[in-house]
Amino acid sequence: MRESVRRLPAPALRPFVAWYSGYRQAGVPPAMHRGLPSPELTLIVTLEDPLVIAAHPDPRQPAGEYDVLIGGLHTTPALITHEGRQAGVQLGLTPLGARALLGMPAGELAAWDVHGADVLGRFAAELRDRVRAAASWPARFAVIDDLLARRAETGASMRPEVSHAWHRLLAARGAVPVSALAEQTGWSARHLTGQFRAETGLTPKAAARVMRFTVARRQVQRLYTAGVGEGVGEGAGEGAPKPERPAAAATLADLAAACGYYDQAHLARDFRDLAGCPPSVWFTEEFGPRFRNVQATPAGRGESSAA
Numbered sequence: 688m689r690e691s692v693r694r695l696p697a698p699a700l701r702p703f704v705a706w707y708s709g710y711r712q713a714g715v716p717p718a719m720h721r722g723l724p725s726p727e728l729t730l731i732v733t734l735e736d737p738l739v740i741a742a743h744p745d746p747r748q749p750a751g752e753y754d755v756l757i758g759g760l761h762t763t764p765a766l767i768t769h770e771g772r773q774a775g776v777q778l779g780l781t782p783l784g785a786r787a788l789l790g791m792p793a794g795e796l797a798a799w800d801v802h803g804a805d806v807l808g809r810f811a812a813e814l815r816d817r818v819r820a821a822a823s824w825p826a827r828f829a830v831i832d833d834l835l836a837r838r839a840e841t842g843a844s845m846r847p848e849v850s851h852a853w854h855r856l857l858a859a860r861g862a863v864p865v866s867a868l869a870e871q872t873g874w875s876a877r878h879l880t881g882q883f884r885a886e887t888g889l890t891p892k893a894a895a896r897v898m899r900f901t902v903a904r905r906q907v908q909r910l911y912t913a914g915v916g917e918g919v920g921e922g923a924g925e926g927a928p929k930p931e932r933p934a935a936a937a938t939l940a941d942l943a944a945a946c947g948y949y950d951q952a953h954l955a956r957d958f959r960d961l962a963g964c965p966p967s968v969w970f971t972e973e974f975g976p977r978f979r980n981v982q983a984t985p986a987g988r989g990e991s992s993a994a
Contacts, residue, residue, distance in 0.1 A: 692824040697832040703784030709824045711774035722765035724897045724961050727779030729758035732818050734774040742766040745798040755803025755811045759796025760888045782887045786843045797888025848872040849886045861895030903946040911970045
């Protein structure tokens with residue numbers, strides 16, 4: 688059994704939370720999921736078993752189990768395991784959401800995973816208990832809307848210069864030079880980089896790389912799912928999907944160019960650095976036969992799937 692449901696938060700929360708994703712699976716083989724770098728912080732509320740992280744983005748952090756997890760922005764993957772069942776709700780928090788909902792800048796959580804209670808106090812238990820008591824995905828999302836709206840009313844905001852630089856990068860999928868961002872904010876490039884890192888946990892250059900990678904990762908998934916992902920350059924490996932190629936389909940080289948990479952090799956290097964493996968290996972692990980890691984499956988806005 689596999690379920691995946693994705694939706695937007697209430698309109699008032701959208702500056703703080705990019706999306707909600709509910710997932711449940713049972714009776715599937717044990718597996719590992721790569722928690723990849725993205726422009727959103729992670730908040731996960733489990734519904735049953737704890738979330739097991741075998742390796743964190745920061746290798747100094749030991750493996751652990753979490754009922755409510757909060758994870759900062761990072762540039763290397765987390766490795767998440769399960770023994771054949773998992774269920775929860777994941778939220779993608781924006782850096783502005785870290786200020787408003789967590790009460791701290793995202794920079795304080797950079798590359799680190801923490802127990803929800805360590806940041807949210809008793810609110811973490813209230814969030815977990817009320818989400819678990821809800822009887823459906825819409826009811827769970829409504830509970831989260833209600834609880835987060837209360838916190839957002841008294842939340843702090845980030846400096847407008849950093850907010851501007853972040854949103855400019857996000858809108859351009861990372862394709863804005865730091866010098867241009869600095870000119871727009873009226874700061875020096877050095878000062879902007881320092882303030883940006885303190886607020887988000889990433890430098891503008893690293894954030895741009897993560898944003899570009901996130902777009903490319905989604906396109907890689909579409910490419911392979913459409914049955915055109917033959918050959919990722921090196922490292923496709925045995926077991927990588929090799930379906931028939933539709934005549935008019937894009938290639939991975941086309942995808943790399945469209946996402947702002949110099950060439951396909953540049954895309955492959957970013958995958959190795961940020962995902963820890965080539966694109967085809969990542970897809971085979973996450974979306975191979977049976978699409979076994981339902982938590983990683985990004986359904987469209989308001990879209991759900993069950994099997």
